Amino acid sequence: MRIRNPVAAIVIVASLMSFLTSCRAPVQTSKPPQTIQTTSSPQPSPETELSVSDLIKQWPFIEKEKRAGMLRAWARVPNNAHYRVAQKGDFENPFMTSDYGELAGAYGLATLIVDKTSTGPKRMSLIIFVERPDNRSDIYWIYRDMDLSKYRMSRASGDIFVDEVHEDGSKSVCEIRWDKKEGTWACRGL
Numbered sequence: 001m002r003i004r005n006p007v008a009a010i011v012i013v014a015s016l017m018s019f020l021t022s023c024r025a026p027v028q029t030s031k032p033p034q035t036i037q038t039t040s041s042p043q044p045s046p047e048t049e050l051s052v053s054d055l056i057k058q059w060p061f062i063e064k065e066k067r068a069g070m071l072r073a074w075a076r077v078p079n080n081a082h083y084r085v086a087q088k089g090d091f092e093n094p095f096m097t098s099d100y101g102e103l104a105g106a107y108g109l110a111t112l113i114v115d116k117t118s119t120g121p122k123r124m125s126l127i128i129f130v131e132r133p134d135n136r137s138d139i140y141w142i143y144r145d146m147d148l149s150k151y152r153m154s155r156a157s158g159d160i161f162v163d164e165v166h167e168d169g170s171k172s173v174c175e176i177r178w179d180k181k182e183g184t185w186a187c188r189g190l
Contacts, residue, residue, distance in 0.1 A: 047087040047088065047089055049084050049087075050084060050085040050087075051081070051083075051084055051085070052074055052080065052083055052084070052085060052111065052113060053071060053074055053075075053080075054085075055085045055098060055111060056070045056071055056074065056109070056129075057071070059098075059100055059109065061100070062100060062109075065135040066131055066135055066137070068135060069131065069132070069135040069136045069137040070109065070129045070131075070137045072136075072137070073129060073136070073137040073138060073139050074129075074139065076139075077139065079117075082115055082116055082117045083113045083114065083115055083116065083125075084113065084114050084116055085097065085098060085111060085112070085113060085114075086111070086112035086113060086114050086124060086148075087114075090112075090114060090124065090149060091148075091149050091150075091151075091152075092149055092150050093150075093152060095152045095153065095154060096152070096153045096154055096155065097111065097112045097153070098110065098111035098112070099111075099153070099155055099160060101155070101158070102157075102158030102159075103128060103130065103158070103159075103160060103176060103177075103185075104158065104159055104160075104175065104176060104177035104178065105158070105177075105178075106130050106131065106178070107130075107131045108128055108129045108130040108131050108137065109128065109129040110126065110127070110128045110129075110142075110153065110160050110176060111126075111127060111128075112124060112125070112126050112148060112151075112153065113125050113126075113127060115145065118145070121147035121149065122145050122146055122147050123145065123147075124143070124145075124146055124147065124148035124149070125141055125142075125143055125144045125145060125146070125148075126141075126142040126143040126148065126151075126153070126162070126187075127139055127140065127141050127142065128140050128142060128176060128185055130185065140184060140185035140186075142162075142176060142185065142186060142187050143187070150165035151163060151164060151165060159175050159176070159177070160175070160176045161173055161174065161175050161176075162174050162175075162176065162187050164187070172189055173189070173190060174187035174188050174189045174190065175187065175188060175190060
């Protein structure tokens with residue numbers, strides 16, 4: 001079977017990757033089964049907290065000047081110290097929490113962040129840093145102050161996709177891209 005529409009091919013690959021990564025065989029151990037309590041939002045694991053600035057400083061392969069542009073952009077965000085980079089323990093099915101590379105024809109960093117001052121489930125955001133000429137970066141909030149614990153971010157070639165889980169339990173896939181109609185970066189359905 002040959003798929004002639006490249007968008008359809010990307011959707012199929014992204015859906016297949018999502019399906020395959022969520023299908024894992026249970027591991028057999030000699031230990032007796034333990035009771036597991038479920039909650040509406042997973043509790044953070046005792047992972048080391050990483051600030052957004054530290055993520056930018058530590059991410060490999062970002063040129064020094066571009067890194068400085070991202071740090072300047074983040075410094076302009078009000079109360080930026082209130083945020084940390086999302087950890088795998090923040091999600092029901094951790095997959096990818098940050099990625100640097102091509103973003104639908106542009107270049108930059110996408111990362112899921114958590115508001116440390118909020119205790120409710122709607123404390124997560126997805127932001128992107130889009131590189132601009134003269135070593136500048138612009139920040140776009142794709143999602144802000146939402147429960148993203150069931151969302152999954154994945155990459156296919158030069159695009160980043162998000163498997164969305166809506167409040168009513170329905171699911172959809174969107175691509176992070178420039179929305180010409182709205183004049184901003186957003187995650188739009190395929």
